[in-house]
Amino acid sequence: MWVYEKKLQYPVRVSKCDPLMAKFLMEQYGGADGELAAALRYLNQRYTIPDKVVGLLTDIGTEEFGHLEMIATMIYKLTKDATPEQLKKAGLGAHYVAHDSALFYENANGVPWTASYIQAKGDPIADLYEDIAAEEKARATYQWLIDLTDDVDLQDSLKFLREREIVHSMRFREAVEILKEKRDEKIFF
Amino acid sequence: MNDQVRFYKPFISPLDPCPPILVKSYSTPPQLFIAFQPPNLPQFSPFEALKYGTLWPALYSPYDPKNARQEEGN
Amino acid sequence: MTIILNEEYYQLLHELQAVDFVLVELNLYLDTHPADVNAIQQYNQYAKLRQQIAHRYETKYGPLKNFGQSLTGTPWSWNEAPWPWQV
Numbered sequence: 001m002w003v004y005e006k007k008l009q010y011p012v013r014v015s016k017c018d019p020l021m022a023k024f025l026m027e028q029y030g031g032a033d034g035e036l037a038a039a040l041r042y043l044n045q046r047y048t049i050p051d052k053v054v055g056l057l058t059d060i061g062t063e064e065f066g067h068l069e070m071i072a073t074m075i076y077k078l079t080k081d082a083t084p085e086q087l088k089k090a091g092l093g094a095h096y097v098a099h100d101s102a103l104f105y106e107n108a109n110g111v112p113w114t115a116s117y118i119q120a121k122g123d124p125i126a127d128l129y130e131d132i133a134a135e136e137k138a139r140a141t142y143q144w145l146i147d148l149t150d151d152v153d154l155q156d157s158l159k160f161l162r163e164r165e166i167v168h169s170m171r172f173r174e175a176v177e178i179l180k181e182k183r184d185e186k187i188f189f
Numbered sequence: 190m191n192d193q194v195r196f197y198k199p200f201i202s203p204l205d206p207c208p209p210i211l212v213k214s215y216s217t218p219p220q221l222f223i224a225f226q227p228p229n230l231p232q233f234s235p236f237e238a239l240k241y242g243t244l245w246p247a248l249y250s251p252y253d254p255k256n257a258r259q260e261e262g263n
Numbered sequence: 264m265t266i267i268l269n270e271e272y273y274q275l276l277h278e279l280q281a282v283d284f285v286l287v288e289l290n291l292y293l294d295t296h297p298a299d300v301n302a303i304q305q306y307n308q309y310a311k312l313r314q315q316i317a318h319r320y321e322t323k324y325g326p327l328k329n330f331g332q333s334l335t336g337t338p339w340s341w342n343e344a345p346w347p348w349q350v
Contacts (some may be wrong), residue, residue: 003332006325008347009287010239010280011273056294063287073348143216147255159252163242166250167291170220174295177225226292228299235281244288 002062009066010160013153014077019090021149022078023108028071028145028161030105030113033137035071039064041118041134045127048120053128053175060168067161072103074154124179131172139165193218193250218250266324266343268350275323276350279316285309 028034042061046054079087079101087096094110105113119130142162146155194214201209230245238244266272289306296302317327325340326333335341 004329006327006341006347007276007279009284010242011277012348053294056291059287059290059294063291069347076348139216139218143252143255146252155254160240160242162252163248163250166218166220167243167248167288170223170226170248171291171295173220174225178295226296228296229301235285236277238288239277239281239284244285244292 008070008073009063010070010157012070012073012077012157014074015151015153017078017080017082017086018149018151019079019082019087019092021151021154022075023090023092023095024145024148025071025074025078025108026106026110027108027141028138029068029075029103031107031141032117033134033141034107034113035064035068035138036105036113037117038134038138039068040115041120042131044118045120045131048122049124049127050179052178053124056171056175057131060171063164063168067164070157070161074157075103125176128172128176128179132169132176135165135169135172139169191251191253216250216252219248223247266345268345272324272350275316275320279313279320282309282313282316286313 030036039061042057042064046057046061049057079092082090082101084093084096087093087101095104095106098104107113119127121127121130139162142158142165146158146162149155149158193216195217196212196214198212199210201211226245226248230247232238232244233241233246233249241249243249286306286309289302289309293299293302293306321327321333325343326335329341
């Protein structure tokens, strides 16, 4: 069961109408290393991983949905009230034809999201290593997104999301350490 | 100085068409250097934590956009 | 209830986001450090603080959560704007 909370995890401010940046941000909405992929990857891996790390996958997976909503907010604000002509100039003409200004789960090139972006191998170490890699790739994507905008407000929210990838990576690395422990041997306090 | 950045010098050919970037950089954020977070690390205040994206300064990683960054490090 | 998006609104929302963020961080930390009593104590302390701030917010701006996780006034204001991406 999930409960919705009517607020963003972190404020999203955008200082100008910029549909081109919205197009780039779609990589983190419906791209291979985006927030949708992250949330679905972790929540789906929960069912076949040792009980000790199910809580972590649940909580990080849930937080990713909060990040998905932040990305949606950025795209929504950057394209709100943009004219078809402006969208076309930003390379979103093909998007407009299929979706008007609606959001859709696709990457920055308009390729629709697919489950082949994620994996559940059933091997706890393989799955956690995939999760660590996913966090590092998302961190890199946020870096390149920050490079592509001069909007300091937008950069601020993107820097927050980049830092979250770092913390998640840290926790997944710790989860690997926990699974390496032999039964009844404690590696930490 | 951001010590979470590493630099390398790529090979440069006289036939490279774009003006060469002599030194390139990449991020090496703190989670790479902490095996398991020790307890009782110093914390940010709640407002700072939200601003920085983490409760612990030890996990904080600044990022400067590439355009503003000195790629031509040492 | 018509919500006016003034300085006071953003300030209270920011307070809530800050305290909730501390709870997210402590939650993930405790997932891998379940025996850290100091962190558990801090978690419970912030959970109580969170309730107070959320109560102040909901009194002014309506319910934060659905499915009975927040009390509701009359009329039912859950489906009233603004939604999080609109503010």
